[in-house]
Amino acid sequence: xxxxxxxxxxxxxxxxxxxxxxxxxxxxxxxxxxxxxxxxxxxxxxxxxxxxxxxxxxxxxxxxxxxxxxxxxxxxxxxxxxxxxxxxxxxxxxxxxxxxxxxxxxxxxxxxxxxxxxxxxxxxxxxxxxxxxxxxxxxxxxxxxxxxxxxxxxxxxxxxxxxxxxxxxxxxxxxxxxxxxxxxxxxxxxxxxxxxxxxxxxxxxxxxxxxxxxxxxxxxxxxxxxxxxxxxxxxxxxxxxxxxxxxxxxxxxxxxxxxxxxxxxxxxxxxxxxxxxxxxxxxxxxxxxxxxxxxxxxxxxxxxxxxxxxxxxxxxxxxxxxxxxxxxxxxxxxx
Amino acid sequence: xxxxxxxxxxxxxxxxxxxxxxxxxxxxxxxxxxxxxxxxxxxxxxxxxxxxxxxxxxxxxxxxxxxxxxxxxxxxxxxxxxxxxxxxxxxxxxxxxxxxxxxxxxxxxxxxxxxxxxxxxxxxxxxxxxxxxxxxxxxxxxxxxxxxxxxxxxxxxxxxxxxxxxxxxxxxxxxxxxxxxxxxxxxxxxxxxxxxxxxxxxxxxxxxxxxxxxxxxxxxxxxxxxxxxxxxxxxxxxxxxxxxxxxxxxxxxxxxxxxxxxxxxxxxxxxxxxxxxxxxxxxxxxxxxxxxxxxxxxxxxxxxxxxxxxxxxxxxxxxxxxxxxxxxxxxxxxxxxxxxxxxxxxxxxxxxxxxxxxxxxxxxxxxxxxxxxxxxxxxxxxxxxxxxxxxxxxxxxxxxxxxxxxxxxxxxxxxxxxxxxxxxxxxxxxxxxxxxxxxxxxxxxxxxxxxxxxxxxxxxxxxxxxxxxxxxxxxxxxxxxxxxxxxxxxxxxxxxxxxxxxxxxxxxxxxxxxxxxxxxxxxxxxxxxxxxxxxxxxxxxxxx
Numbered sequence: 001x002x003x004x005x006x007x008x009x010x011x012x013x014x015x016x017x018x019x020x021x022x023x024x025x026x027x028x029x030x031x032x033x034x035x036x037x038x039x040x041x042x043x044x045x046x047x048x049x050x051x052x053x054x055x056x057x058x059x060x061x062x063x064x065x066x067x068x069x070x071x072x073x074x075x076x077x078x079x080x081x082x083x084x085x086x087x088x089x090x091x092x093x094x095x096x097x098x099x100x101x102x103x104x105x106x107x108x109x110x111x112x113x114x115x116x117x118x119x120x121x122x123x124x125x126x127x128x129x130x131x132x133x134x135x136x137x138x139x140x141x142x143x144x145x146x147x148x149x150x151x152x153x154x155x156x157x158x159x160x161x162x163x164x165x166x167x168x169x170x171x172x173x174x175x176x177x178x179x180x181x182x183x184x185x186x187x188x189x190x191x192x193x194x195x196x197x198x199x200x201x202x203x204x205x206x207x208x209x210x211x212x213x214x215x216x217x218x219x220x221x222x223x224x225x226x227x228x229x230x231x232x233x234x235x236x237x238x239x240x241x242x243x244x245x246x247x248x249x250x251x252x253x254x255x256x257x258x259x260x261x262x263x264x265x266x267x268x269x270x271x272x273x274x275x276x277x278x279x280x281x282x283x284x285x286x287x288x289x290x291x292x293x294x295x296x297x298x299x300x301x302x303x304x305x306x307x308x309x310x311x312x313x314x315x316x317x318x319x320x321x322x323x324x325x326x327x328x329x330x331x332x333x334x335x
Numbered sequence: 336x337x338x339x340x341x342x343x344x345x346x347x348x349x350x351x352x353x354x355x356x357x358x359x360x361x362x363x364x365x366x367x368x369x370x371x372x373x374x375x376x377x378x379x380x381x382x383x384x385x386x387x388x389x390x391x392x393x394x395x396x397x398x399x400x401x402x403x404x405x406x407x408x409x410x411x412x413x414x415x416x417x418x419x420x421x422x423x424x425x426x427x428x429x430x431x432x433x434x435x436x437x438x439x440x441x442x443x444x445x446x447x448x449x450x451x452x453x454x455x456x457x458x459x460x461x462x463x464x465x466x467x468x469x470x471x472x473x474x475x476x477x478x479x480x481x482x483x484x485x486x487x488x489x490x491x492x493x494x495x496x497x498x499x500x501x502x503x504x505x506x507x508x509x510x511x512x513x514x515x516x517x518x519x520x521x522x523x524x525x526x527x528x529x530x531x532x533x534x535x536x537x538x539x540x541x542x543x544x545x546x547x548x549x550x551x552x553x554x555x556x557x558x559x560x561x562x563x564x565x566x567x568x569x570x571x572x573x574x575x576x577x578x579x580x581x582x583x584x585x586x587x588x589x590x591x592x593x594x595x596x597x598x599x600x601x602x603x604x605x606x607x608x609x610x611x612x613x614x615x616x617x618x619x620x621x622x623x624x625x626x627x628x629x630x631x632x633x634x635x636x637x638x639x640x641x642x643x644x645x646x647x648x649x650x651x652x653x654x655x656x657x658x659x660x661x662x663x664x665x666x667x668x669x670x671x672x673x674x675x676x677x678x679x680x681x682x683x684x685x686x687x688x689x690x691x692x693x694x695x696x697x698x699x700x701x702x703x704x705x706x707x708x709x710x711x712x713x714x715x716x717x718x719x720x721x722x723x724x725x726x727x728x729x730x731x732x733x734x735x736x737x738x739x740x741x742x743x744x745x746x747x748x749x750x751x752x753x754x755x756x757x758x759x760x761x762x763x764x765x766x767x768x769x770x771x772x773x774x775x776x777x778x779x780x781x782x783x784x785x786x787x788x789x790x791x792x793x794x795x796x797x798x799x800x801x802x803x804x805x806x807x808x809x810x811x812x813x814x815x816x817x818x819x820x821x822x823x824x825x826x827x828x829x830x831x832x833x834x835x836x837x838x839x840x841x842x843x844x845x846x847x848x849x850x851x852x853x854x855x856x857x858x859x860x861x862x863x864x865x866x867x868x869x870x871x872x873x874x875x876x877x878x879x
Contacts, residue, residue, distance in 0.1 A: 032842050055842060058563075059827045062572065062717060066724045070731060070744050086570055156554065158564055190464075191447075194473050194554035199448070206448040207463050227650070227850065325569055329380040334556060 024050045025265050028060045029077040031252060036077060039281045043272045049265050061086050064257060073257040074266035077119075080160040084116040084253045085318035093255040096267055104274035108314065109251060109291045118251035118314070119273055120288035123307065124165050125219070125247070127212040127235040129204050135236045137243060140169065143211070144184025152188045153200040153209040157333035158325070161197070161215060161250060166327060167320035168248045171312055175323060182331045193334050198222055198231065205234035215250075220287025220300050239307035246308035250317070251291070340692045340791055348688040351681055352700035355759050358718030359583075359706055365721075366576035373565065373574040382561070382578075389544065389557040389585065391475055392482070396543040397536050399483030404490035404535070407629050409520055412498030413506075415614035416622040422629045423495075424868065427488055429636035430813070431863030433820040433837070434485040435548030436856050439849050440640045441481050442552050445472040478553040484636040485549075486542055490535035492809060493771060497531035498524055500775060500805075516615045530774045534767040540589050541708045541763070544582055547823060548844075558582045559711045572717060579714045586709035641860060647853035654851055659834075664858055667835040670750065671818035674757040675765075675811040681758065682765035682810060683803070687795050690773055691781060701766050708763035712756075712823030719756040719828060723747045749830050756824045761817050765810035772806025773799075816863045836862070 029036055033055045040051045054073075056063070061083070064071050076092075078084050087093050088111070095114040102110075109118035126143070128136050143152060155162065169178045190209035200212035201222065212235065222232035239247045254273060260266050272278055279290035283298050296302060328334070410416075411423045429437075445451050452469055461467050471477065501524060509519045525532075547559045556564075558578055566575035617625060685701040692698075710718065723746045731741035746752055776799065784794050822837045829838060836859045843852025 034842065054829070055838075056826050057841070059566070059713065059716065061570075062566075063720065063827060066717075066720045067744060067747065068724070068728070070727060070741075070748075072744065072748060191471075192473070192554055195442075195446075195552075199446075202448045206453070208447045322569065326376060329377065332381055332384070334554065335381065335384055 024052055025074050025262055025269055026052045026054070026072045027075045027077060027269075028064065028073045028257075029053050029055050030057070030060060030079045030083055031055070031077050035282075035286050038285065039273070039278045040269075042277055042281070043269055046272070047265075047268060049268065051269070061090055061092060064092050065090055067259075069259045071257060071259045072261060074260040074262050075269060076255050076257060077252070078254070079252045080164060081118075081251050081253070081314055081317050082160055082164060082321045084118075084251075084255060085315070085321070087255050088115045092258050094258045094260065094263075096256050096270060098267060098271060100271045101274050104271075104279075104292050106291065106293060108311075109253075111315075116253055116255045117270065117274065118253040118291050119279075120252045120282045120286075121249050121291055121309075122251075122288050123216040123239060123247045123249050123309070124161060125214060125216050126238045126240050127201055127204060127214055127219070128238055129210040130234055130236050132210050133236075136238050138211075138238050139241045139244065140165070140248065141181065143188065143213075144181045146184075146188075148188045148211060150188065150190050151210040152185065152213070153190050153203045153211065154185075154193050154213040155196050155200060156193045157182075157328040162213070163321060163324045163328070164250045164317050165213075165248050166324035167317045168310060168312055170320040170323055170327070171316045172245065175327065178324075179327050179331060182327055182333060186331055186333055198228060201235050202228075202231045205231045216289075216301070216304070217287040219304075220298070223300065224287075237304050239305075241310070242308055245312070246310040249309045251314060252288070340688070340694075340697075344688050344791065345692065345694065345697050348685055348697060348700035351685060352703040355681075355704045355707060355762060357722040358715055358756070358759055359710065361721035362576045362579055362710070362714060362718040365573055365717075366580045368573045368576075370571055370573035370577065373569050373571045374577045377561070377565065377574065377578075381556070385556055385558050385561045386581065388475060388550075388555055389559070389582070392479055392550070392555070392557060393540050393543045393585070393589070395476070395479035396482045396486060397540050399479055400487040400490050400539045401532070401536060403483055403487040403632060404494055405525075405532075407487075407632065408491050408494035408498055409524065410625045410629065412495045413516070413520075413524070413615060414617050414625065416617040416625055418622075418626055422626070422633070425633050425637075426491055426629060427867045428633070428864065429485060430488040430492075430816050431819075431860045431867060432485060432637060432640055433822075433840075433856070433859060434482060434542075434546060435552065435822070435844065436644070436840075436849070437485050437636070437640045438478075438481050438549040438552045439844060440643045441477075442472055443849075444643070445477075473553045473555070475553075475555050478550050478555045481553075482543055482546065482549060484632075486539045487632075487636070489538050489542070489813070490532065492813070493531040493535040493768070494528055496805065496809060497528040497771070501527055531771045534771050537590055538708075538764060538767060541586055544586050544709055545711045545760075547711055547713065558585070562711055562714055566713065566717075575714060579710060582711070583706065583709050587706075590705075641857070644853045644857050644860070647850045648857055651850045651853065656854065659839075660855065660858060663834055663836050663839055663855065664862055666833065667819055667837065667859070668862060670753060670757070670835060671815045673754055674761060674818040675814040677754065677758050678762045678765040678814045679769075679807050679811045681762050682769045683795075683800075683807065686766060686769045686773055687791075687799065690799075691785075691791055691794070701770075705763035705766050707759035708761065710760065712760065712821060712825075713827065715756055715760055716824045716827035719752055719759065719824075720747060723752050723755065747828075750833065752828045753825060753830070753833075756828050757818050757821060760821065760824065761814045764813045764817065765807070768806045768810030768813065769803060772803045776802050812866050815866050819859055819863050 027040070033053055036053060040053065044050055060076060064073050064076070076087060093115045097114050101117060105117055110116065126138050128134065128138070157166070166178065166182065169181060173181070197214035197218045200214055203209050204212050216237070219232055219237050222228040241247055254270055256263065256266055256270065274292060276292070276295055279292040279295040282288050283290045283295060283301065287298060287301050289297050289301065407426055411419060411426065443449055447464060455469070456462065459467070505523060509523050514522065545559060547563060550557050551560055558581055562575045562578045565578060566572055681704065685704055689698045689701050707715065727744050727746050730745055734741040780798055781794060784798050789797070820837060822841055825835060825838050826841065836855050840852040840856045840859065843849060
């Protein structure tokens, strides 16, 4: 019995790898590795600084909070704004002052104190069936219009992208009106919220609904995927609210971890991510809008035309995040 | 047992149990904190629906898996027909399939936009959902069907082992008394297999209760998705911990009911196994039915999903081939091996104590240790991080105090945290397996060997261990496969730079690109098949 236990323990110790890494950067990332890794590789080539990426779909903030002063994380990359703010609110970030970052990233896409920086931007678009509706000058408010009864498809209301959209509605219209709007949208759904943004576009193609809500870059990604091209070709991409406040945008971004062991290198990486090479890669690899003003989006993305973005300060999205989640529960949006 | 067992045994048992229950305690402490009225808000809005969904799902999946598994188990253990030898091991194959992948494949397949309904529409000229009726896959019923398909092998494995190990004398007696195979099944085999079946159903129920990825695909909100939601959407771990406590309550009630139902049952058999000569020979017609049934199950639970995965893998081979695979496979394998080894040792020690100790309180450690299985992986991960982080900090503080350089995150920053979490979650499987094996060892054996002056340790080594080998092995195998597939805990607890197959596949699945993750998903399945084949070999050798 004892030798088995010993063997087990020895085995345990042998695979236990120490988290100590010298001369390396550690990045905790909410963004998928396939997107981040090519960019980080370039960084390593240019600077000789090796980068470790830990990808997790959720719980990164929780993890860093627990790791406290021993946390190996230098930098956190997020895929939407609410997560950036969560890190700031839990006091897990340190402010960064860098002339290069300030030059590269416009003021509305970074925290005045340098606690967080946005890297890319995406629009929450409304897709319409090419043959049944055609291009529409549509507003988010119209999604609750009875004329679209049984015609709308969306993913879960609880997904961060939809929560941010609801938060922006609260910011513009207040909670009571937004609740009425949500109830209207729920009545108009062709099916209960399910699947992902691409799945909604596919459903439009199949005739299940005429309207789908989804992020802009999915459209580009589908057009480049031989299997999904026909889905994207069945819809028109519309930028909502162009006649009034503009389309709702969300951002992905980065923060410097509060206890980053390699602060200087981490700031180098942040500067690199805001620079031309990385911004271009974001634009080309994932069809997002770079935040750096002089980096053009990919040719494909540019072909969808110019659009007017909602000028709502981005921190408002975080302010109303909780309220949005509560409203979604109250109207039982997903049930 | 009416015999003194040294206190040191009990202490060991309790020490192990406390260690395994630490995450749970951390969670309960968390649940006891105030949570800014989030929980109350949930309770007044969506929670009743979540609870009802969870309970219905557990009920349907338990019934579904049992109904799917029983006929197969009986056919394979007690009947002789053409093709049985191949089917016998083939029916274990679905175990190697991660539930979330099967769910993904079926959702894709049967959705309105999926190929099945598309071809139906093309065939009959329908154009909109109003033109025809097709059951919606993304419902509670759909989720129950898919989960039953994925989970039935647990019951199949345990039931088949139980049927095979039933006493020869009884089988003979039933035949001499003129029982038909049916009567023999209903009146003899089934009641005698109840302990094993109960363990199987309990496992399935817990798996269902802890399942996140599958119900998430089916857009069926359950308590588990609510835990997730509350933690991430509301950013409120305390309310999430409160929800986890409800899940635990549900699971414990299940286990309680199951134990209460079997409270008066005792069953002792000598190990005289069913021989080939005692099998019922099936007529051609019966053979056809048996083959048809088992074959269809195999097709739905394994062949079809793997086929679809394969076709994805072939179509997307260029984009998804990566030399990393070997490293990822080794990581997954090592982790799973260590976890199953540790779980087996723990299960053996705890169940032995429970068996031979005269103190009824010594049954507690094994019960306590089994609770971790009911925790959803994500929540468990947090529960594991709390005590391990405290330990890590203590270690570093001591190092500072001694004037040495601290080792950093020794536990939470290494695979130790991962193995610990996996053990907490899966030791219940090993315990259940050892428990049902122990049920078949008569206590008179213990009395004899103790009367002959053997120490408890010798009794364990020389009498129990040989008799428990098969149960242990089946348990180890299940733990191994589970560890290969376990996702949420792995995602959150893995050390820096450590990837395994499950986390790698999940990157693609979460990004709605299963096509690109199909190749590593197939590797998970293949790696899971190796021990399955091995297990079957050992079962077959016993049959000769």
